[in-house]
Structure formats: C-alpha cells, structure tokens
Amino acid sequence: MPKKRETQSFLPLTPAMFHILLALADGEKHGYAILKEVARRTANKVRLSAGTLYGNLSRLESAGLIAESSRRPEVVLDDERRRYYLLTEFGREVAVAEAERMEEALGQARSKKLFRKPKLA
C-alpha cells in the first residue's frame, strides 16, 4: 500500500486532476461522463477539453490513482469504444489528502478573516 509520503508527493493536485478524482468518487465513469460531471458540478467554471481530460487520465492512470474498470454496463447501454475508469484506493487517499490540505488552507484563510461570508451552496 502506498505510504503517506507518497500521497503527499502528489499534492497539490491540479484543479483538473482533483475534479476528475471527485467525479470518480461516487462510482466509475467513462471519459465523456467525467467531463459532463465536472462541468455540471462547477457550473461550467471548469471545462475540460478532450486533450486535457485524457492527458490527465493518462497521468492519473500511470500514477495508480485511477484504473480502468473491467465491469461494463449492460450490453444495450454499452458503447464498446468507451472505457470506464474507477478511483483506486490510493487515488481516494490522495483525493482525501488534497481535500484536507484545502480545508486546512481554508481554515487559515478564515482565521485571518480572508473570507467574505461563508456561502451555502
């Protein structure tokens, strides 16, 4: 299992990477679904292009943060050209570490009153 030090070595994640990991946190998805999910969740503020998406997927995959899933949807729903990606255990740890890092930074910003007003999503 990857050590903590290794987890830390990925931080900070680029926004694109972090959003991809977030998109996969609740289940496996194919590329276009990831792209859609990220756009939806960020109200179109983070828009991934095909090049950026697959560049990041490639790096995340070779780092072991995500993996290709062997499970496929039912035949009628499946497009065989698509590949499905899932978040690995290590990927989850890295995503958690990144979220914690952000939270800590957020806390510090709050204590310095660098926050206007906490907004509820």
Place this chain on the structure above:
Amino acid sequence: MEKQSLPFSQKLFRALVRVLPFDFRTNYEGEMEGVFREQQRELEERGGFLEALKLWKETIVGIFSTAPREHWQILTSDCGYAFRMMRKNPGFTALAILTLALGIGANTSIFSVVHSVLLKSLPYPQANQLIFIRQQEKKLGIEDLSFSVKEIEDYRAQNRTLSGLVEYHGMSFTLFGHGDPERVRTGVVSANYFDLFGVKPLLGRTFLSDDDKPDAPPVLVLSYEYWKNDFGSDPEIVGKTFELNDKVHTVVGVLPAVPQYPNENDVYMPTSACPFRSGKAHLENRDMRMMEVFGRLKPGVTVTQANADVSTIAARLKAAYPKSYPNSVGFAASASPLQEELTSKARPTLLLLLAAAAFVLLIACANVANLTLSRMAKRERELAVRSALGAGRSRLLRQLLTESFLMAFAGGMLGLLLAYGSLQLLTDFVGRLSPRAREIHIDSQVLLFALAAALGTSIVFGTLSALFSRANVASSLKDGTSGAGSGRRQNRMRDALIVCQIAFSFVLLIGAGLMIRSLIKIQQVDAGIVPQRVLAMRTTFNWSKYTGSDKTAVVIQKLLDRVQSEPGVLSAAISSRYPFEPEMIPEWFSNTFQIEGRDLEPGQAPPVSTFASVSPDYFKTLGIPLKAGRLLAETDKGEAPHVVIINETAKRQFWPNEDPLGKRVSTDAGEHWVTVVGVVGDVREFGLDHPPSPEFYASQGQNAQPSTLIVRTIGEPRSMARALTRAVHDVDPQTAVTRILTLEQARYESMASPRVTASLLGIFAGLALVIAAAGIGGIMSLMVSQRIREIGIRIALGARPSSILQMVLGQGLLLAVMGIGIGIVGAVTLTGLVKSLLFEVPPTDILTFSGVGLTLLAAAAIASYLPARRAASVDPNIALRAD
C-alpha cells in the same frame, strides 16, 4: 466508407491529435474522438457560433498543452531506462562510446579544419569580391610570375572590372631602436592595401595615398601580433619612431587581429619606403618583377569577367612590348578568387583526410550496430516481455533510438574533447599548406557538426539494430530462444556489417599504406648533399650600408674569414639560399637565358634554369661533388670574367652531346656573358620529392646576395649557433641572425606535409583495423555461444578439437576474405584520388595491396583464434545441458 463521410470537424480533430505521442494515441485516440463527437452533438443541439469557437479553442489548447508533457514523460522514462541498461552493461557501453568517440572525434577535428580553411569565407567584408591576379609564362612552365611596377601600373590603368588593385611583396629588414637589431618581416604594400581588404586599424590609421609618394616621410603600420608580443600592447605606440634602412620611420597605426595574407608580417610599409621597390631599376624596368597583385571586383562583376579583362590587358601588353613578352614564353594573365588561391594547396589533402575520417565513422557505426545486435540477442526476451506488456512497436523503436542516441551523444562529447586536443597538431600541419591555418578553431558550427554526427550515427546504428530486433520479438516469447528464422537473418546482417567494416578498413589501410610507402621512397632519395653537421642561418644585413657590390663582397669575405677562424668550424659559405630552405619555391629563382651561338626558332621557348649565388666553399660545405671542370674560386670576383657552375641536369638538358665547359650564357639578352667553368652533382634543392632542375651557381663575388650563412662543423652543429651568431655580430652588429636550422632539420621539415598526411591516415587506418578486428572477434565469440550445443554434439559424435578450431577460424577468415575482395574493388576505384599525393608509388601498388591484405587476414585470424579455441575446448556434457 466511413472515412469518406467523416465531417470536416472530425478530420481536423484527427489531424490535431497527431501531435500527441503514438502510444498515447493508441491508448486514447478513439475515446478522445468519442468525447469530441459528443461535444459536437451537444453543440448542434444548443447551437451558437461563439460556443463553437470556444469549444475549438479549448480543444486546441488542450491538445497542444498535453502533447509536450506526454512527449517529455516518454523521453525521461526512456532516458532513465537507457541509463539503467547502460549501467547494467558497462563493458558494452564503454566499448560502444569509445568507438563512437573515435569516429566522431576524427570527423569533428578534420571538419573543424575543412570548415575554417576551405568553407568559411575570408574574414573580410565582401570577401568573395577579392581576387588574386597572376601572370604566367606557360611555355616555360612558370605558373606564377611576379609583377613589375610597370605592369602593375598598366593593369591598374586599363582594367574595367576592378574597384581596386593593390600590390604586395615581402621583405626582411633590420629594425633599430627597440633593443637588439631585429629582423622584421615587412610587408611592402600599396597605400590602399588595407582599404581594399576592408581592414580598419585598431590604433591610429593605415596608409594614405600621400604616404606612397616619393620622398614622403617613412611610416609603419604594426601587425597586431608584433605589437602585442614585442611592445606589450603599448597603447602609446602610435607616433613612436624606429630606424629601418637608414631612415627614421614613424608608427602610424596598429592592425586588428586579422589573419594576414599572403604572409604574416611584423610591420607594413608603403611602397615608397622600400629601398628596392622605389629604386630606379624597379621603377623603370618592366622585367624587374617581384610583386604579387590582389584586386577587388566591382559590384556585380564576376571572376570570369575579371579573368577575361586581365587576359585582354596581358594580350595588349604582349603586343605593345614584344621584347618583354616574346611569343616564345607563352605570356598570359588570369584572375582567380583569393579564397581559392589561399586554399588550393591544402584542398586535396584535407578532402582526403575528411573522406578517411568519414570511413572511420562508418566503420565505427557498423561496429556499434553489430555490438548492439549482439546485445539484442541477449535482450530479446526482455524486449518481448515489454512488448507483451503493451509497449507498441514504435514505442520499442523509440526506446532503442533513445538508447543509441544517448550513447552517440556521450561518444560525441568525448569525440569533441579528442578534437579539441588534436587542434594544435592540425593547425601546425595545415600551416604548411595554407595561410588560413591560424583561423582553425572549434566554433558553434563545428559543435553543430559534432552533434549532427552523433545524431546521424545514432539513427544509423539505432535503426539497424531496432529493425533487426523487432522481427524477433514475437517468436522469442513463443519458444524461449531467438526465433530461428529471424535469428539467421540477424546473423546474416551481422556478417554483412563485418564484411563492410573489413572492406572500409581495407580501403583506409591502402590509403595509409600508399602514403607511407611514398614517404619511405621520398626518404630514400639521394638529396645530392651530405646534410649531417651543417648549420644554416639567415643573415640579414643592413641593406642601406652595403649599397654597391664591392662593399658587400668585402663584408662577405670578412664574415667568412671570421667564421672560419672559429674553432669547430670545418668550412663556411655564404649563399642566396640553401637546399630544403623552408618556404622556397623554384619559381622565385627561375630565369630564362640564352646560350651563345644558339639562336631560337621563332616561337621556340628560351631555356629556363634556377639561379643561386654562392661563395667558393659552398660545394665543399654541403658535400656537393665536382663532376667536371673546376669549382668557384676566390678570384672569381669583381671585374674578373664572370663565371658560373652548372649541375648535371643542366648539362644533360642544354649540352647533351657536347662539353659545356667554356660555353657562355647570358640572362640579359647578350649584354653580359658568363662562362661555364664547372659541372657539379645534382641537388634536390626544393625538397626530396622535387626532381632536380637545371641549376646555375654564380659567384657571390660577382653577384652578391648574402642571405644565408652555411657552416659545416666538426661536432654537433646546433651547439655552435651562439658562437656563430657572435661571430656575425663581431663583423657587423647591425646584422640580424634568424632561422637557425641544421640541414637535417630542414630536410626533415621539408617532408612534414607527406609525413603528417601519412601519420594521420595511418592513425585512421590503425583505428579502423582495431575496430574491425574487435568486430570479428565479437561476432565469432557470439557465434560460438549461439552454436555451443551444436559444437557439443559434434564433439560428442567424435569431431576432433582441431577440426572445430579450423571451422571457427575458417568462418572468421571467410568474412575477412569477402571484405578484402570488396575492399580491393573500392580501393582500386578510389586510390586515383590520392595519386597526386604519391611519390613514385603507383596507386595500385602490388606490395601495398598484398601487405594490407595479409595484415587484415592476420588480424582476422588473431581475432577469431580466441573464440575458436573456446569452441574447440567445449565439454560436450556441459554444452548439451546448456539451454
């Protein structure tokens, strides 16, 4: 079908995706297209031109920001892998890098010379406009006749193609007022000489047209090197005065550090300051020639046009002054680019060396490809596993190319060091062939060349090894050994590479062999003198003190008496030159003459001979034997009848069937006659490879030209140098003594060019031989390892070790014989190129060819012997158990 209906946007997307690495595309291209299609579909539903633009912008930025990262990642991972592989095989790596370093180093160093001397334009503004003009007397075989003042005036006035025309001649004067009297190499030039070349002074000014007027105050311009070395870069030098030729000269400027053509000089003076050039004889006599002439083409004029122009002027001169240019001499004039003029002597040798160096690099490439192939045989399993794990074919090719480039790059760096180390040697060598040698250095273009050589090399051997390993990948996994079919193909490839190496080595060895044979032949030539224990020193008198012939004769006699009284001196002589004197060419001493009682037919060329002026003991001092008549005597001076001694070649050529003694000749159209009183043996005056020409020796007492003191000593001549210099200064302290050489040194120096060419070719050929022999050894060794089971079976079935030894040796020798066969064809085709550099050796010299063939065979036999012995001592039990 689908391709045809593909919308334009998809096609464009596919084209864009091609900037991504192959492996990335293999993995993701389909999916990326899918995503892009979905995005397009969505866009169509929602519509909007701005949205479409935004999508395209994001897509393009995304692809172009991903591509470099992906490429870089592959490169770093390949490099890391390659370094690990190299560390795992240190022997192979070191051998490959060293081989490549030798090949690239040899090429880089020779290229630095070719680039600086032959390719780079001269370091002057619009250097391609600079031309060299020459006059010739073609029927007399004189290719480079100097110019007289009258002729220069004519060419200057009549030409239509030149924006300027300047003259140059080199002199040695003695400079006073700066420590000991010093002989300074002086360039005597037209006032606009430096303007024509476009040289701006570092300090002060160059010459003005007023400096060139008769009776102008004498001025000097110093060369950068002289100013730096002799005056410690004195910034106050301008305005200082020195005495030369009894006149006070003022320094008006210092030149920048530019190469000086045609010769390097210490100082420059305008023509009016040269006591010879400004003398009446030179100013008025059309036939008193000693100058060289350079010109600058008018803008838009070609060298061909200028050539036609000067030819026309020469024809006009011929018509106007038939006495100076009789039909019989074949007078003509021509113009050629200055750059060509300065490099023509070096060109054949340098190109030969460049070709030789290229051969060494080819051999090195073949050898490293072979080494890599042999290693591939061991790595096939590894490559197959990588392939099975998903590495695409191009990925493996890229990996192998990265490995080969890293090795070639390391080899290139090491080669560059080698080139840097050999620079001084090459500069000295080329200095004998071209005045541009001082410009040789390693600049950015040479660095680029080394890099290109490394890159080219890695592509050649990397691709060769990758191509031949790829075929095996699939089969290796299946049967666990090298695939039989492709293994054979690989072996054939390796054999072919070895045959090529041997063939190239053969050609190189032939080149080196011919040059060495030629050098040996030159060294065996009888020079016609006894050079041992003879010292020659240049003695430059203060010309202005010895104006008349009589005064000079007196000081010569005084000098000889003083030198002869020195203990340890056997005999001494004064002469205008001596055999093997550096930088002397026969043209400078050639003269036409007429023989009394022999009229020339119309159009018949007059006889030509070289002339020297010597004191009576010259022949004794140099050991030149008397063949008939008498030698010169003390009494041959002043008003006594003028006499001359001729050599045997002159006798054979001009009086083949009669006794030359008592015959009279004239060099001034019958105004004065000199009588032949003796015949001496032939001397190779201008170098051992220069056949003796007809030679006339006049008496110093009647024709004073005291340039050199020659002394035969009882003991070691060099130890006498100081005492002799003192003796010269005892007679006249204003005499500069320079260039003290023993005749053996001079003889050795005169062979420098063929010797260095032979040495460099020898080094290249030696390298090639070692590389090729190592190649044969490696291949035979691999062959034995591959066939160890078969050999074991053979031995188990009763084969004798000696027959196994014979089999392996035979295979090695077979490769060598095939290589030699191809090499012979190559050598016969190519050796015509070296013909001009050979001395009395035919380019297809049987001795050289058979010697080189035997050497290569012996090398192949030695290299195959070790693996053969290993094969012969194979234990069948162990061999059969081995996988």
